Amino acid sequence: MAQRLRVRYAKRGRLRFTSHRDISRAVERAVRRAGIPVAFSAGFTPHPKISYAGAAPTGVASEAEYLEIGVTRPCDPEGLRAGLDASLPPGLDVLDVVEARAGSLADRLEGSDWELRLPGADAGLATVAVEKFLAADLVEVERLTKKGMRRFDARGAVLSLAVLEGTEGTERTAGQTPGRSCVILRMVVRHATPAVRPDDVLTGLRLVADFAPPSPPEVTRLAQGPLDASTGEPADPFDLDRDPTRGGEPGLTERVVGDL
Amino acid sequence: MSVESLFPRLEPLLPKVQKPIQYVGGELNSTVKDWDDAQVRWALMYPDAYEVGLPNQGVQILYEILNELPETLAERTYAVWPDLEALMRSEGVPQFTVDAHRPVRAFDVLGLSFSTELGYTNMLTALDLAGIPLRAADRGEDDPIVLAGGHAAFNPEPIADFLDAAVLGDGEQIAIAITEVIREWKAEGRPGGRDGLLMRLAESGGVYVPKFYDVEYHPDGRIRRVAPNRPGVPWRVHKHTVMDLDEWPYPKKPLVPLAETVHERFSVEIFRGCTRGCRFCQAGMITRPVRERSIETIGDMVEAGLRESGFNEVGLLSLSSADHSEIGEVAKGLADRYDGTQTGLSLPSTRVDAFNIDLANEFSRNGRRSGLTFAPEGGSERMRKVINKMVSEEDLIRTVTTAYGQGWRQVKLYFMCGLPTETDEDVLGIADLAKKVIKAGREATGSRDIRCTVSIGGFVPKPHTPFQWAAQCEADVVDRRLSALKAALRGDKEYGKAIGYRYHDGKPSIVEGLLSRGDRRVGEVIRAVWAAGGRFDGWSEHFSYERWMRCAAETGIDIDWYTVREREENEVLPWDHLDAGLDREWLWQDWQDALGEGEVEDCRWTPCYDCGVCPTMGTEIQIGPTGKKLLPLTVL
Numbered sequence: 054m055a056q057r058l059r060v061r062y063a064k065r066g067r068l069r070f071t072s073h074r075d076i077s078r079a080v081e082r083a084v085r086r087a088g089i090p091v092a093f094s095a096g097f098t099p100h101p102k103i104s105y106a107g108a109a110p111t112g113v114a115s116e117a118e119y120l121e122i123g124v125t126r127p128c129d130p131e132g133l134r135a136g137l138d139a140s141l142p143p144g145l146d147v148l149d150v151v152e153a154r155a156g157s158l159a160d161r162l163e164g165s166d167w168e169l170r171l172p173g174a175d176a177g178l179a180t181v182a183v184e185k186f187l188a189a190d191l192v193e194v195e196r197l198t199k200k201g202m203r204r205f206d207a208r209g210a211v212l213s214l215a216v217l218e219g220t221e222g223t224e225r226t227a228g229q230t231p232g233r234s235c236v237i238l239r240m241v242v243r244h245a246t247p248a249v250r251p252d253d254v255l256t257g258l259r260l261v262a263d264f265a266p267p268s269p270p271e272v273t274r275l276a277q278g279p280l281d282a283s284t285g286e287p288a289d290p291f292d293l294d295r296d297p298t299r300g301g302e303p304g305l306t307e308r309v310v311g312d313l
Numbered sequence: 314m315s316v317e318s319l320f321p322r323l324e325p326l327l328p329k330v331q332k333p334i335q336y337v338g339g340e341l342n343s344t345v346k347d348w349d350d351a352q353v354r355w356a357l358m359y360p361d362a363y364e365v366g367l368p369n370q371g372v373q374i375l376y377e378i379l380n381e382l383p384e385t386l387a388e389r390t391y392a393v394w395p396d397l398e399a400l401m402r403s404e405g406v407p408q409f410t411v412d413a414h415r416p417v418r419a420f421d422v423l424g425l426s427f428s429t430e431l432g433y434t435n436m437l438t439a440l441d442l443a444g445i446p447l448r449a450a451d452r453g454e455d456d457p458i459v460l461a462g463g464h465a466a467f468n469p470e471p472i473a474d475f476l477d478a479a480v481l482g483d484g485e486q487i488a489i490a491i492t493e494v495i496r497e498w499k500a501e502g503r504p505g506g507r508d509g510l511l512m513r514l515a516e517s518g519g520v521y522v523p524k525f526y527d528v529e530y531h532p533d534g535r536i537r538r539v540a541p542n543r544p545g546v547p548w549r550v551h552k553h554t555v556m557d558l559d560e561w562p563y564p565k566k567p568l569v570p571l572a573e574t575v576h577e578r579f580s581v582e583i584f585r586g587c588t589r590g591c592r593f594c595q596a597g598m599i600t601r602p603v604r605e606r607s608i609e610t611i612g613d614m615v616e617a618g619l620r621e622s623g624f625n626e627v628g629l630l631s632l633s634s635a636d637h638s639e640i641g642e643v644a645k646g647l648a649d650r651y652d653g654t655q656t657g658l659s660l661p662s663t664r665v666d667a668f669n670i671d672l673a674n675e676f677s678r679n680g681r682r683s684g685l686t687f688a689p690e691g692g693s694e695r696m697r698k699v700i701n702k703m704v705s706e707e708d709l710i711r712t713v714t715t716a717y718g719q720g721w722r723q724v725k726l727y728f729m730c731g732l733p734t735e736t737d738e739d740v741l742g743i744a745d746l747a748k749k750v751i752k753a754g755r756e757a758t759g760s761r762d763i764r765c766t767v768s769i770g771g772f773v774p775k776p777h778t779p780f781q782w783a784a785q786c787e788a789d790v791v792d793r794r795l796s797a798l799k800a801a802l803r804g805d806k807e808y809g810k811a812i813g814y815r816y817h818d819g820k821p822s823i824v825e826g827l828l829s830r831g832d833r834r835v836g837e838v839i840r841a842v843w844a845a846g847g848r849f850d851g852w853s854e855h856f857s858y859e860r861w862m863r864c865a866a867e868t869g870i871d872i873d874w875y876t877v878r879e880r881e882e883n884e885v886l887p888w889d890h891l892d893a894g895l896d897r898e899w900l901w902q903d904w905q906d907a908l909g910e911g912e913v914e915d916c917r918w919t920p921c922y923d924c925g926v927c928p929t930m931g932t933e934i935q936i937g938p939t940g941k942k943l944l945p946l947t948v949l
């Protein structure tokens with residue numbers, strides 16, 4: 054393998070309904086269409102060397118999904134970006150590519166910035182619910198996972214949570230009724246095990262304040278990356294690849310939590 | 314009048330259903346055209362789940378051809394699963410296309426592709442969700458023309474009440490011709506309304522409009538005659554045959570789904586038609602004559618298809634792919650071209666001879682040798698004579714042994730149960746055959762690490778075949794034979810463990826038999842089954858034999874009369890006015906020959922035996938060899 058490239062891509066509009074498996078098939082095909090010299094694993098059934106980090110769930114849009122491709126001869130990152138983007142269906146859009154320099158990409162994805170549009174929800178109720186949620190030390194929620202029903206705390210991982218107002222539907226989520234005003238929740242959530250997902254936070258809001266939006270939320274991940282100690286927000290995980298001299302371990306999560 | 318996208322209304326439902334990606338469209342190479350720029354608008358439907366329907370070649374071909382026409386647009390729609398159906402009903406969202414999420418009722422034509430009869434109930438769901446009246450007679454000027462094509466449309470009588478029209482045979486040219494008729498009719502201000510348009514289509518002789526034909530019955534229930542009920546409508550409707558497949562190299566830009574589907578590969582039809590003359594095979598009878606695509610066009614299509622799709626597997630499709638006159642060169646040429654590119658090649662072939670193994674070896678050159686499939690279809694030599702599957706036991710064992718000898722570890726053998734004249738012994742003969750295969754294989758390889766799987770399903774007599782007069786075997790008899798076979802295989806100490814056994818029970822075949830050879834009266838059962846919740850009849854978890862039986866009883870339809878009853882030579886069959894080109898006397902003679910265990914050759918290699926197709930249809934066999942070879946690709 055001559056080089057590893059890190060790719061940031063978006064999952065937009067109606068393609069937010071792709072599952073992780075759907076995306077990996079689409080990427081493998083796009084890599085072939087684009088003529089990218091992808092490396093293959095050795096063995097009886099060789100697999101292309103493409104790995105994914107922190108994929109957003111089916112139905113959730115994202116501006117910040119990440120994967121890594123191993124290639125057999127060096128590629129120009131911008132050329133690869135353009136080629137891959139042109140070979141993927143519109144809605145799976147390749148935003149940024151860097152050559153991998155340092156460390157593991159997955160380790161850098163410490164937290165995500167989420168946006169939830171709640172069509173038809175009441176802004177006043179949402180504000181009250183958010184205040185109650187943030188005031189709590191612990192908000193236990195339940196979710197059905199592959200391992201069965203799990204109970205866990207949805208509060209600890211939430212670094213910030215705010216209510217904004219905006220309009221329903223964006224290009225990112227395909228939009229239910231574009232133009233109609235709606236409540237927006239914006240939150241930064243630390244990646245933890247078990248993962249706390251935006252819908253777990255919504256469940257939390259229901260538990261603390263009976264807040265239940267009338268229709269399913271349109272969720273978008275706006276960013277994910279190392280949690281910046283000063284701002285409490287995820288930074289660009291490619292910074293370290295662009296400028297390896299920065300060195301150091303990314304993010305000091307504990308301090309951020311303390312600051313809140 | 315423009316049409317709004319239903320997506321904003323559909324989107325809130327999607328998080329609540331299984332695999333929502335199947336409903337959003339956006340596939341690579343899909344096309345969305347401007348609604349108002351188009352004069353003629355087609356909605357194409359494969360009436361099964363997206364995962365089965367999307368890869369369907371017929372729909373992909375028509376979709377591409379129609380969208381290439383100026384002022385014409387085509388979009389696709391598929392059967393929605395019951396979870397979404399329930400939500401669509403409660404929220405009032407109609408049947409939509411996946412391309413631009415337009416309501417199906419807004420289109421000029423709803424073209425349905427039926428490769429099997431088991432999609433009939435799904436058609437009714439789609440019509441109902443679309444807000445189109447189920448019965449053609451109840452439709453108004455604003456409803457689309459509901460048009461059926463595909464193999465099952467060679468006997469559309471059971472769904473005649475729900476169809477405005479049906480087309481027999483290859484769709485490429487007739488779809489364009491129909492578009493032209495509709496365009497003219499609209500441009501002239503729709504003279505005569507809906508019936509005016511149907512009349513124009515019917516007059517051409519190439520489109521069947523069921524309501525322009527009356528069916529009269531004898532007191533005993535048999536059909537007395539089927540006759541046009543207005544002047545200008547022809548007595549018989551003919552099938553369509555595309556000559557020169559090289560001029561129709563579709564699909565050029567295969568649809569690449571995001572959702573997982575049953576076929577994740579680029580398929581190229583290497584020829585149409587099959588003249589081996591297997592008497593049970595409707596596909597072989599109705600697609601005559603053989604028309605090959607040339608090796609060069611195949612090579613070009615594979616290259617373009619892979620480039621446009623990014624698929625890593627190519628399927629060379631046809632009814633008997635190993636019979637292409639230059640298949641050896643095609644296989645070698647493609648294997649050379651894609652050597653070292655991780656591109657898989659597959660060839661659905663079930664021929665029982667050494668040549669098939671050579672081909673399989675070539676195709677698996679870069680991969681591992683897993684399984685090989687042969688289809689003797691009948692368990693005894695006598696049975697194989699009846700169905701005209703000319704392979705002797707000796708040949709079969711020699712072929713399979715060779716396969717084992719060349720490193721294939723797993724061989725699959727396909728059979729049918731319930732064939733005309735079949736006895737218990739014929740079916741038990743399959744167990745003997747399988748044991749002999751394993752025995753010979755062990756001797757040839759000196760290894761016990763070889764397996765064979767027997768796969769067997771119930772035989773359904775089909776229209777336009779020599780068995781169209783035959784009595785279908787009763788489900789009980791099929792089931793009894795299948796369990797006797799199972800016991801014979803499992804009970805064998807020496808070989809039983811090396812033989813796998815897969816079977817389909819006899820009941821679904823009876824329903825298929827009813828729908829295959831049914832007449833217009835069967836439509837009432839289909840409607841009743843659908844109204845009672847029947848959906849996705851091709852899926853065992855949704856299919857209910859009891860529901861079909863109950864609804865048949867309630868509607869006064871005698872299933873036995875349609876299935877297990879043998880027909881006389883002079884009985885008018887429901888599809889006799891639909892012309893697949895086959896000479897009825899030839900078919901009858903072939904049926905008699907079958908009973909006498911007589912065989913016919915393949916007219917591809919031997920002289921014409923007057924099945925009637927070529928003279929009736931003005932067609933001829935088109936085969937190579939061209940002598941050309943595939944050159945290595947210099948690009949990359």
Ligand code: B12
Nearest residue numbers: 365369370371424426462463464483484595596631632851
């Ligand atoms: C690939 C394939 C499959 C695949 C993919 C199916 C798919 N989604 O397309 C899989 C493995 C899933 C499959 C499954 C089955 N298959 Co299959 N399959 C085939 C195969 C090998 C190729 C089909 C094909 O692509 N043909 C090429 C296309 C271009 O032809 P076409 O679809 O008929 O379309 C043309 C015309 O019919 C017409 N047309 C079609 N639709 C319309 C619509 C309109 C409006 C118009 C105007 C024209 C039109 O225009 C097209 C272009 O000329 C055929 C054999 C063959 N070579 O045809 C068997 C075949 C079609 N299958 C068959 C059967 C029995 C089945 C199953 C029922 C098997 C089973 N017991 O489970 C299932 C049914 C699945 C389902 N629910 O639909 C039989 C059909 C029986 C018959 N009529 O005699 C065939 C003929 C094989 C055989 N020899 O027995 N199958």
Ligand code: SF4
Nearest residue numbers: 916921922924926927
């Ligand atoms: S008419 Fe003759 S050549 Fe043509 S398909 Fe029939 S038997 Fe073959």
